[in-house]
Amino acid sequence: MKNTNPKNTVSWKNLFKHYKKVKKYHIKDLFLKDINRFKNFSLCFKKKILIDFSKNRITQNTIKKLLSLANEMDLKNAIRSMYFGKKINKTENRAVLHVALRNLKSNFYVLKNLKIKFSIKKMLKKIKIFSESIINKKWLGYTGKYITDIVNIGIGGSHLGPLMVSKALTPFKNRLKLHFLSNIDGTNIKELLKKVKIDQTLFIICSKTFTTQETLTNAKIIKKIFLKHAILKKNMKYHFIGISENEKKVLKFGIEKKNFFKLWNWVGGRYSLWSAAGLSIVLSIGFKNFLLLLKGASDMDKHFLKTPFKKNIPVLLALISIWYNNFFKSETEAVIVYDEYLSHFYEYLQQSSMESNGKNIDRNMNLVNWQTGSIIWGSTGTNCQHSFFQLLHQGTKLIPCDFIVPIKTYNSVFNSDHHLKLLSNFFAQTKALSFGNNNIKNFKNKKEVNSNKIFKNCFGNQPNNSFLITEINPYNLGSLIALYEHKIFCQGVILNIFSFDQWGVEYGKKISVEILKVLKNKYKCKNYDNSTNSLINFFKKFK
Numbered sequence: 001m002k003n004t005n006p007k008n009t010v011s012w013k014n015l016f017k018h019y020k021k022v023k024k025y026h027i028k029d030l031f032l033k034d035i036n037r038f039k040n041f042s043l044c045f046k047k048k049i050l051i052d053f054s055k056n057r058i059t060q061n062t063i064k065k066l067l068s069l070a071n072e073m074d075l076k077n078a079i080r081s082m083y084f085g086k087k088i089n090k091t092e093n094r095a096v097l098h099v100a101l102r103n104l105k106s107n108f109y110v111l112k113n114l115k116i117k118f119s120i121k122k123m124l125k126k127i128k129i130f131s132e133s134i135i136n137k138k139w140l141g142y143t144g145k146y147i148t149d150i151v152n153i154g155i156g157g158s159h160l161g162p163l164m165v166s167k168a169l170t171p172f173k174n175r176l177k178l179h180f181l182s183n184i185d186g187t188n189i190k191e192l193l194k195k196v197k198i199d200q201t202l203f204i205i206c207s208k209t210f211t212t213q214e215t216l217t218n219a220k221i222i223k224k225i226f227l228k229h230a231i232l233k234k235n236m237k238y239h240f241i242g243i244s245e246n247e248k249k250v251l252k253f254g255i256e257k258k259n260f261f262k263l264w265n266w267v268g269g270r271y272s273l274w275s276a277a278g279l280s281i282v283l284s285i286g287f288k289n290f291l292l293l294l295k296g297a298s299d300m301d302k303h304f305l306k307t308p309f310k311k312n313i314p315v316l317l318a319l320i321s322i323w324y325n326n327f328f329k330s331e332t333e334a335v336i337v338y339d340e341y342l343s344h345f346y347e348y349l350q351q352s353s354m355e356s357n358g359k360n361i362d363r364n365m366n367l368v369n370w371q372t373g374s375i376i377w378g379s380t381g382t383n384c385q386h387s388f389f390q391l392l393h394q395g396t397k398l399i400p401c402d403f404i405v406p407i408k409t410y411n412s413v414f415n416s417d418h419h420l421k422l423l424s425n426f427f428a429q430t431k432a433l434s435f436g437n438n439n440i441k442n443f444k445n446k447k448e449v450n451s452n453k454i455f456k457n458c459f460g461n462q463p464n465n466s467f468l469i470t471e472i473n474p475y476n477l478g479s480l481i482a483l484y485e486h487k488i489f490c491q492g493v494i495l496n497i498f499s500f501d502q503w504g505v506e507y508g509k510k511i512s513v514e515i516l517k518v519l520k521n522k523y524k525c526k527n528y529d530n531s532t533n534s535l536i537n538f539f540k541k542f543k
């Protein structure tokens with residue numbers, strides 16, 4: 001990958017000049033100037049996902065200049081480096097191969113490493129056999145009863161992907177009930193125990209490192225509770241599964257070798273739902289549906305690799321995001337989903353995007369003086385229309401939004417027009433945000449000012465993308481997730497940062513382990529700054 005400072009490129013300078021003109025444009029005027037604007041600024045993926053990016057503060061010229069930035073930053077070769085398995089995660093000296101997990105059979109795929117291909121194949125076979133035995137009630141617990149409940153114990157990438165996907169695909173779920181233990185909060189365990197019967201529950205401990213404090217603490221206490229019921233350690237083999245890179249630690253915990261599923265070091269935690277870390281997804285929707293999820297992602301991978309940049313969905317969306325983040329200085333991006341089943345989607349994106357691109361050192365080891373990752377936030381429509389949308393309509397901040405909407409609902413209730421109403425709200429919001437309802441200039445006359453009309457004025461000009469999806473099924477969801485993964489990758493490449501490490505989080509983890517020791521001893525804390533010491537000592541006094 002090229003390590004160019006993006007601000008020193010000719011394209012960046014051109015973009016900056018261009019920005020000075022475009023910043024004055026209103027989206028509604030851009031539509032007046034170009035009657036084919038929708039056609040010119042929308043793309044459809046496999047007739048399943050329509051992406052409309054016409055309601056943005058961009059012109060054809062903006063796209064041209066942004067594409068030139070992508071080229072100057074050598075994005076093409078960076079993509080190939082990832083697909084070829086080059087060690088692009090330099091700070092951890094690793095390849096980044098989540099793409100390999102979903103492209104075993106794809107002939108476009110360029111990875112030549114047969115060993116990796118073979119181990120993925122083997123793993124998929126193991127997942128298939130295992131999941132089918134659980135779903136089909138062949139696998140029995142220590143009392144001879146079949147499994148009814150699955151508990152995924154993991155955090156970060158070992159939690160958010162499985163949680164988001166299994167919720168999004170609720171209509172495809174089988175009889176198994178899925179639960180998640182992630183946070184290190186006893187409340188979750190107490191509440192979980194009210195819902196499950198230990199002798200009919202399977203505990204999946206998912207941790208790439210098998211050292212994460214939250215996961216291991218939860219897993220150890222679950223093991224203790226389990227052994228209180230099952231008495232004998234050998235009974236663990238019917239109820240405990242370990243997914244990790246670290247086989248030794250899994251076996252040491254007391255998990256049988258045959259219940260161990262390997263995570264490879266070339267799969268980043270936040271990109272791991274396609275691997276064995278997605279086992280809870282497979283258990284909840286079945287292996288066939290999991291393959292469709294992989295297929296959807298694989299087709300997006302192909303699109304990303306093969307499509308010229310001017311028609312390449314992840315590339316264009318990444319560039320538009322860079323445009324706002326770096327030229328308009330918008331700090332955040334909101335992701336609004338018009339589907340209850342997608343309610344975890346923005347949380348999932350928070351990790352994949354902000355953990356990837358929340359970096360301040362560039363690939364040349366210099367402090368950046370441009371913007372890198374945006375703040376990702378969101379909610380479900382229409383709930384958020386009655387909360388933070390007021391700020392979007394009439395506030396002072398520029399907040400680009402992604403609207404994600406399924407055309408079909410799985411739940412039409414008693415012939416009600418729920419879904420039509422839900423969708424009418426989506427259409428209305430994208431229109432209102434971009435076009436507004438008037439222009440301040442029209443309010444110059446006193447009569448109207450006196451009539452308070454001015455307070456009802458919405459300027460519009462809030463940019464947004466719409467993702468209109470035929471339905472949320474495994475294939476389409478796989479495509480959508482891969483689309484965002486690739487968008488995040490492009491942002492990282494163009495902004496000259498390393499997207500696949502997370503040293504900041506590692507630092508936070510280290511400090512909390514150190515402080516735990518301080519909390520457990522009886523001495524007054526003097527180790528840290530004045531504020532931290534005082535907080536800890538106040539806690540110690542009243543605990």
Ligand code: F6P
Pocket residue numbers: 155156157158206207208209210211212215268269270355502505506
């Ligand atoms: O949050 C940091 C992180 O390292 C994530 O990248 C990862 O998904 C999560 O912690 C959990 O790590 P592990 O799977 O090793 O328990």
